[in-house]
Amino acid sequence: xxxxxxxxxxxxxxxxxxxxxxxxxxxxxxxxxxxxxxxxxxxxxxxxxxxxxxxxxxxxxxxxxxxxxxxxxxxxxxxxxxxxxxxxxxxxxxxxxxxxxxxxxxxxxxxxxxxxxxxxxxxxxxxxxxxxxxxxxxxxxxxxxxxxxxxxxxxxxxxxxxxxxxxxxxxxxxxxxxxxxxxxxxxxxxxxxxxxxxxxxxxxxxxxxxx
Numbered sequence: 001x002x003x004x005x006x007x008x009x010x011x012x013x014x015x016x017x018x019x020x021x022x023x024x025x026x027x028x029x030x031x032x033x034x035x036x037x038x039x040x041x042x043x044x045x046x047x048x049x050x051x052x053x054x055x056x057x058x059x060x061x062x063x064x065x066x067x068x069x070x071x072x073x074x075x076x077x078x079x080x081x082x083x084x085x086x087x088x089x090x091x092x093x094x095x096x097x098x099x100x101x102x103x104x105x106x107x108x109x110x111x112x113x114x115x116x117x118x119x120x121x122x123x124x125x126x127x128x129x130x131x132x133x134x135x136x137x138x139x140x141x142x143x144x145x146x147x148x149x150x151x152x153x154x155x156x157x158x159x160x161x162x163x164x165x166x167x168x169x170x171x172x173x174x175x176x177x178x179x180x181x182x183x184x185x186x187x188x189x190x191x192x193x194x195x196x197x198x199x200x201x202x203x204x205x206x207x208x209x210x211x
Contacts, residue, residue, distance in 0.1 A: 002026040003056040005046060007033050008205025010109065010167035011072040015053045016204055017163045018076055020197035022083045026055075030208050046070060057082070073105045076160040086159045093155060100147070100154045100161035104168065108144070111136045112168045115175045137175045141182050144169075148184035152191070166192045170202075 004019065004026050006012045019026050031037045031052040038050045047054040047070035055075055060067035061082050069075050080087035088094045115133040118126060144165065147154055154161045169189055172179055179186040192198055 001058050003029055003058070005029045005031050005043060005052050005054040005056075006205075006208075007031050007037075007052055008202075008209050009033070009052075010112075010171060011051075012053045013167040013170070013201055013205055014072050014164050015055070015075050015079075016201035017166070017198055018079050018086065018160065020201045021163070021195075022079060022085050024079070024083070028204065028208065073101055073164065076101065076164060080160050086163070088155070088157065088159070093157075096155040097159045097161045101164050103143075104161070104164040108140050108165060108168050111140060112171065112175055116171065119176065120174055134176060137177060141169075141177055141185060145182040145184045148188050153188065158192075162188075162192060166198070 002019065002024055004015060006015065006028050007030060016028075031043060033052065037043060038047070038052055043052075043054070044050060046056065046068050049070065051070070053072055053075060054068065054070040055078075056066050056068045057078075058066045061078075067078075069078050077087065087097055111133060114129075115137045118129040118133055122129070144154075153159065154165065166189065169179075169185065170193075172189075179189060
């Protein structure tokens with residue numbers, strides 16, 4: 001059994017998507033980031049950077065004591081190793097997935113997150129910041145659109161790279177992005193949205209947000 005400390009944000013939804021795809025048993029422990037749950041001492045023991053998601057695997061790889069992990073990218077890689085799914089064993093294919101996972105962690109997520117903050121949540125509207133992060137988000141959509149040219153998924157086979165990127169693209173309206181301008185992204189997005197695991201993951205998130 002895996003305990004998932006979660007709130008339905010893009011980083012949180014990556015993990016529910018992966019857990020559902022892998023068919024793993026898990027229990028969600030809501031970490032309401034709008035209420036400040038991420039600063040509670042018990043949660044900080046699991047995630048000292050006061051960010052969710054985090055997991056505790058009570059049946060870890062190799063047995064032994066429960067294993068706790070924070071950072072969504074690290075969790076995805078751990079779950080892939082645990083199940084042998086969605087992360088290739090071939091060297092070139094493996095690092096193709098890895099580089100796009102790192103691209104999401106270092107680029108798409110942080111830039112789209114700043115887009116969300118300055119465009120929707122900042123108490124003061126700062127035109128320079130809004131334009132800066134909207135422009136950078138559009139550039140990154142273009143990068144992803146190019147990567148998907150002639151490919152069904154980011155690294156051909158569906159992988160943790162797709163699950164890492166999809167929840168950020170799912171907020172395209174928040175980012176004021178027009179998916180019709182990125183036809184490869186739109187095709188990819190619609191395909192992942194239709195997967196049963198994606199639908200279940202997002203339904204569980206909405207049930208937590210709106211109990």
